[in-house]
Amino acid sequence: QQKVQQSPESLSVPEGGMASLNCTSSDRNFQYFWWYRQHSGEGPKALMSIFSDGDKKEGRFTAHLNKASLHVSLHIRDSQPSDSALYFCAVSELDSGYNKLTFGKGTVLLVSP
Amino acid sequence: GPKVLQIPSHQIIDMGQMVTLNCDPVSNHLYFYWYKQILGQQMEFLVNFYNGKVMEKSKLFKDQFSVERPDGSYFTLKIQPTALEDSAVYFCASSFGTGGFQDTQYFGPGTRLLVL
Numbered sequence: 001q002q003k004v005q006q007s008p009e010s011l012s013v014p015e016g017g018m019a020s021l022n023c024t025s026s027d028r029n030f031q032y033f034w035w036y037r038q039h040s041g042e043g044p045k046a047l048m049s050i051f052s053d054g055d056k057k058e059g060r061f062t063a064h065l066n067k068a069s070l071h072v073s074l075h076i077r078d079s080q081p082s083d084s085a086l087y088f089c090a091v092s093e094l095d096s097g098y099n100k101l102t103f104g105k106g107t108v109l110l111v112s113p
Numbered sequence: 114g115p116k117v118l119q120i121p122s123h124q125i126i127d128m129g130q131m132v133t134l135n136c137d138p139v140s141n142h143l144y145f146y147w148y149k150q151i152l153g154q155q156m157e158f159l160v161n162f163y164n165g166k167v168m169e170k171s172k173l174f175k176d177q178f179s180v181e182r183p184d185g186s187y188f189t190l191k192i193q194p195t196a197l198e199d200s201a202v203y204f205c206a207s208s209f210g211t212g213g214f215q216d217t218q219y220f221g222p223g224t225r226l227l228v229l
Contacts, residue, residue, distance in 0.1 A: 043204055043221045046217050049217070092214035098144070099213055100146070101156075101158060105154070
């Protein structure tokens with residue numbers, strides 16, 4: 001069983017709309033969540049991380065974490081065509097002294113003009 | 114922002130040969146990582162490296178794999194000999210800080226390796 005599950009696999013939203021992506025960890029050792037974004041031909045780039053319950057906002061991006069259910073979501077407000085990319089959820093093991101990330105399979109986001 | 118470079122971008126090699134993947138990490142970073150992504154699957158951790166040593170490796174990091182960063186030059190992943198199942202995209206990453214779970218990893222664009 002994959003330790004990090006993402007949904008949906010793909011998502012299409014109109015420009016200016018709200019995109020919502022989901023991620024769940026199945027292992028209580030994995031509680032520090034990251035969102036990465038990857039544009040075609042590039043490597044993944046960290047968008048934000050979240051560890052505490054509740055919301056964390058950075059510009060148009062808001063992450064929400066529920067630690068009890070190990071579920072994190074990413075909401076992109078006022079989506080732009082440049083937001084079209086592959087979004088990865090990744091988690092760090094809390095007791096690992098040397099950070100190794102465990103990734104989900106990703107969600108493909110398409111923002112149409 | 115900080116950039117990690119990877120050379121080459123693509124590599125085709127015959128099974129059994131040796132291949133070296135090169136990574137130019139962010140200049141002041143201290144921790145280095147390799148991840149492997151097979152087509153259609155999630156990216157998976159291979160190894161991390163600090164102060165000239167492998168700190169942690171996964172079961173995917175077979176005996177045929179080795180990493181080094183001689184004299185602060187490229188951080189390299191060498192596979193010798195290669196096998197068909199080594200065909201994948203290999204991503205290099207680097208980070209500056211403690212290496213702990215809050216440390217941001219910066220990724221390169223990947224090297225696409227095809228073993229025939």
